[in-house]
Amino acid sequence: MLHDTGQFLALVNPAMAILLSLCFLLAWNHERTRHYLLELGACYLLYAVAITLQIIWQPRNDGGNATVTGALYLGSAVLMLRGMLARIGARVDTCALVSLPLALFAALAWFDFMQPQLVARICILNIGIALILLLGIAPLARLRTGSTADQVLFWVFLLFALHFLPRTVLTIAPVIGQDAAALTRSAYWLWLQVTMALLLLTLALALLAATTLDVIDGLRHERDTDPLTQLHTRRSLEALAAREIPPPQGKPLSVLLCDLDFFKFINDNYGHSAGDAVLAQIGRIIAAGIRRRDIAARLGGEEFVVLLPDTPPDAALHLAERLRQTLESTEMDVLPGMHTVTASFGVATLRPGEDLEALLMRADNVLYAAKNKGRNCVEWEREAGLPVLA
Template sequence: MLHDAGHFLALVIPAMALLLALSFLFAWHHERTRPYLLQVGACYLLYATAIGMQILWPPRAGAGHATVIGALYLGSAVLLLHGMLARIGARPGRCAVVALPLVLCGMLAWFELVQPSLVARVYIANVGMALILLLGIAPLAGLRKGRTVDRVLFWVFVGFALQFVPRTVLTLAPAGVADAAALPRTAYGLWLQATLALLLLTLALALLAATAQDVIDGLRHERDTDPLTQLHTRRSLETLAARQIPPRPGEPLSVVLCDLDFFKFINDNYGHGAGDAVLTQVGRIIAAGIRRRDIAARLGGEEFVVLLPDTPHDAALQLAERLRQTLEQASIDALPGMRKVTASFGVATLRPGEDLEALLLRADNVLYTAKNNGRNCVEWERESGLAVPA
């Protein structure tokens, strides 16, 4: 009975690894921009193949079979390391993917074909996998400061890598060298296999959860980011402004509204492609000229806005003037013969009880005054309601 249970559970592990491999490959099929899914899927596929071969075709002395199985295990570790690092835009060094696996495979072959030793092969395969995976700890350490799902994934990966070392000791210690091959059929062996299955499943679920969060964040970024300027969209601005308005007591909040001058002339004479290039460059200029906590958005067309938390009126005026001068002095490559683009600016500061819409409306009225006063200038609203040049 125990023998049958052990054989059944032993087959469950490669079957589960195969299903997880298919899950990652299916996810990659629908998310081709995430190649790490393919690498992790291949990792689980190799792992399932190695376990399956070990169960269904036990190694025979001197046949080289154990070396092949060990190489598959090591290859799965390399692919897992590749996938984990590819997700964060990093790549493993040659030591992890070439030198170390080759040395380990050579050692496996030596202790199977030249100086047969089951204990040595078990230690080499398991400790070798741990070493390969642990080479990813340093580059992956940044995940500890990321989202909750990233922190969970990091520690699950660390636990999965480290478990190969004590697992090796636990595998060999109670059974002895002569009985190690029979260990999977014992109650102790069943426990080891069950823990391995749980770890494989936990790692896969953590990575799939992180991938799902990546997809959601990517969709949210597409929704909230203007594709031309990489600034916020109006919808994103409204969402973020809801967290700033009303501001904390004693903290002023200002807004700078910007509208490019003669933009229709640019589109009509240089084409909409040139117009898009101008908007892209203006977006970069605005993004480079503000603080991290400021919120810059493209409202539509050639109109931009910068929401300035904890910023009094005079500081907002200074920022607007700096942006105006930077834009006026910038060389626009998409406009040969013209090269210069200017903009008009309107500045307003939030009043008690006012919402974003009312604030933008006042800034827009001031902006129209700048347009009427000859463009390429900064206008603001005095307490009297009159706007004068900055």
């Protein structure tokens, strides 16, 4: 009776693994660019097949059961590791990832066919799976500095990998002197499977939660990032500016507006694809020329803005001039005969009680003054008493 009940309850384990595998495969079907979901789905499917075979395929004297199920377990561990690493764009040494499972498989086959030893197979399989998973701990350590979901995922994965070491002892202790069939008929074996199921479920939930946050972050990035220049959109600028305005007491905040000169001429004479290439290069130049905390955005068309927290007027003015000179001296390969583009800049500094819209309006007025002055220059609010650039 215990045997029949144990087998029935043990089948809950592969059933749960199949369900989790379907969750990963459905997620991959929705997010085809996240290939790691396919590997994780295959990982849980292999595990489900392995544990099912172990339950229904009773060991024989001539071997075979342990070799087949062991190969499936090892393959599942490799897929788990590959999926975890692929999610963060990391890799592990290919030689180690191939040679270690092959060596473990060969050892399992030896102690299954040539010198049948249950204890040896238990040690090889459990310690081997732990070693395979631990190959990824170094690259996965970066998750500890990520989001809460990433941190939880790292520690759950580490616990899952390390638990195979005490599991080896816990599995061996009650079966010394017994055969494999006796182990699979015991209540103790059922308990081991239940603990494995709980750990696999916890790891799967952590992975699915992290994946959900990945998708949300991807959608947020798509919403907040201009696809052409990779700078912030106006909506993103407004959201980020709300955190900076009003600035801390006594801290200045400045803004610079940049508008490309004669951009319509570029589109009309070189085509919109050339114009897009110019805008993309301008975006890279601006992103490379500002600080990490500065907020650069494309307002639309050929107009750009950079919000400069903790930046006094003179520092903002010098940044604008430096960007102007960089643009003027950068060759545009897509513009034969013209080669370079120029831009006009307007600089303004936040006044007490002012919001982003008012600040941008004043900067826009200054920008028009730069255009009227002849373009390819930097203008600022002269009443602010800023020094004139030499």
